[in-house]
Amino acid sequence: MGGADLWSLAQGAATTLGVSFLAILFAAPVGLGLALIRWAKIRPLDPVVATLVSALRATPAVTLVLLVYFALPTVGLSLSPFAAAVATLALGSMAFHCEIWRGVLLAFPAEQLDAARAFGMTGRQRFRRIVAPQAWRFALPALVNEMTLLIKVSPAVSVIGVVELTRAAVRIGATTYAPVPPFLIALAFYVPAIGGIVALQRLLERRYGTLPA
Amino acid sequence: MTAHGLAVVWAERGMMLRGLVTTAEIVAIAAVLALALGLVLFVLLVRSQGGPVARAIAWLIDLMRCVPFMLFCYLVYYGLPYCGVLLDGWTAGVFSLAVYNACYFAELLRGAWTQLPREEIEAGSAFGFHGWRLIRHLVLPPVIANALPMLGNQVIQIIKDSAFLIIIAVHELTFSANEIQATFYVPFASFVAAILLYWLLCLAVERGVGAMVRTAEAWR
Numbered sequence: 001m002g003g004a005d006l007w008s009l010a011q012g013a014a015t016t017l018g019v020s021f022l023a024i025l026f027a028a029p030v031g032l033g034l035a036l037i038r039w040a041k042i043r044p045l046d047p048v049v050a051t052l053v054s055a056l057r058a059t060p061a062v063t064l065v066l067l068v069y070f071a072l073p074t075v076g077l078s079l080s081p082f083a084a085a086v087a088t089l090a091l092g093s094m095a096f097h098c099e100i101w102r103g104v105l106l107a108f109p110a111e112q113l114d115a116a117r118a119f120g121m122t123g124r125q126r127f128r129r130i131v132a133p134q135a136w137r138f139a140l141p142a143l144v145n146e147m148t149l150l151i152k153v154s155p156a157v158s159v160i161g162v163v164e165l166t167r168a169a170v171r172i173g174a175t176t177y178a179p180v181p182p183f184l185i186a187l188a189f190y191v192p193a194i195g196g197i198v199a200l201q202r203l204l205e206r207r208y209g210t211l212p213a
Numbered sequence: 214m215t216a217h218g219l220a221v222v223w224a225e226r227g228m229m230l231r232g233l234v235t236t237a238e239i240v241a242i243a244a245v246l247a248l249a250l251g252l253v254l255f256v257l258l259v260r261s262q263g264g265p266v267a268r269a270i271a272w273l274i275d276l277m278r279c280v281p282f283m284l285f286c287y288l289v290y291y292g293l294p295y296c297g298v299l300l301d302g303w304t305a306g307v308f309s310l311a312v313y314n315a316c317y318f319a320e321l322l323r324g325a326w327t328q329l330p331r332e333e334i335e336a337g338s339a340f341g342f343h344g345w346r347l348i349r350h351l352v353l354p355p356v357i358a359n360a361l362p363m364l365g366n367q368v369i370q371i372i373k374d375s376a377f378l379i380i381i382a383v384h385e386l387t388f389s390a391n392e393i394q395a396t397f398y399v400p401f402a403s404f405v406a407a408i409l410l411y412w413l414l415c416l417a418v419e420r421g422v423g424a425m426v427r428t429a430e431a432w433r
């Protein structure tokens with residue numbers, strides 16, 4: 001393994017971080033939107049979202065990325081491997097974001113909402129002034145945890161040829177006939193990256209606490 | 214999804230079904246092994262509280278929770294031959310799923326254990342329960358009962374992770390779907406069918422765990 005191999009591992013690591021970051025960027029707002037649809041029980045959409053989220057949560061990322069990459073062209077929508085990778089990770093993560101927000105919203109203390117109602121606040125005001133400022137604090141540790149899950153599942157996108165970190169390591173192993181060293185270097189990237197996010201999550205948990213039981 | 218695609222997948226249902234059976238088999242075996250190994254890690258963790266063994270296990274668990282399963286699977290598949298152990302894809306897959314998830318199971322059990330009221334344990338030792346007897350009668354039953362829903366979620370994670378085994382050529386469900394897709398070019402129907410089967414599998418696990426949780430609550 002030479003310098004060129006280390007450089008390709010670094011590029012792989014950048015791709016891993018890139019697809020994960022872009023996926024979160026799409027997943028976070030859409031997941032919150034879906035959770036609000038379910039929370040407010042918006043009628044025709046609520047059961048559709050519930051079914052979609054349940055199916056997505058049961059879908060392996062490998063299967064989903066193959067579906068997105070190979071099936072979308074049959075309906076006239078061709079994505080590059082990179083775009084398909086981002087779309088897949090975003091879809092999977094979106095379902096978990098939705099569940100996290102829904103859990104927080106459902107567990108929200110009813111007394112507070114009753115009190116706000118007694119003060120004559122409208123639904124929109126209750127959400128903006130009472131729910132939103134507190135809910136994000138309860139949701140934050142779980143949302144950060146979802147980031148670690150996303151990075152851990154991101155090697156799935158290598159099956160459609162995206163050269164992220166794990167695939168970069170596989171390719172080096174295939175040319176040097178020594179597969180273990182590049183895997184260990186990849187490990188030395190993943191562990192501190194994910195471990196760092198876990199540490200951040202613990203810090204947030206200590207600062208903001210968990211859901212009121 | 215075209216009618217043609219559906220017809221092809223239906224015609225190839227034998228292949229799909231073999232994939233589903235392999236996935237279910239792998240998940241069931243890996244889950245049982247992972248639970249057994251996870252329990253061993255947990256008991257060791259409890260018995261040597263704060264000691265070097267407990268610290269080593271805690272370190273192993275924290276490390277494993279930072280490793281992507283696919284990378285771990287590659288390391289097992291390509292690394293074990295260096296240690297003189299040659300495993301076929303199926304065995305390497307089950308082994309890596311079991312070891313990887315054992316650490317997650319142990320962590321979930323540890324989490325349930327820290328939530329346990331200390332008084333019960335103290336009362337137990339006052340009544341002369343020590344060591345293994347204390348763990349078996351007073352620690353494990355409530356810890357397992359409390360951790361059940363989380364353990365169930367982890368089994369669903371095992372189902373999802375089992376699709377990664379396609380990379381070491383295990384003929385599981387996603388492999389079947391990919392074969393049908395590659396042979397007949399019906400990607401939509403074949404992968405959607407696979408996803409529906411994964412979904413059914415997960416719903417079945419959810420149902421099963423739900424029933425176990427209710428039984429545990431009634432029994433308490």
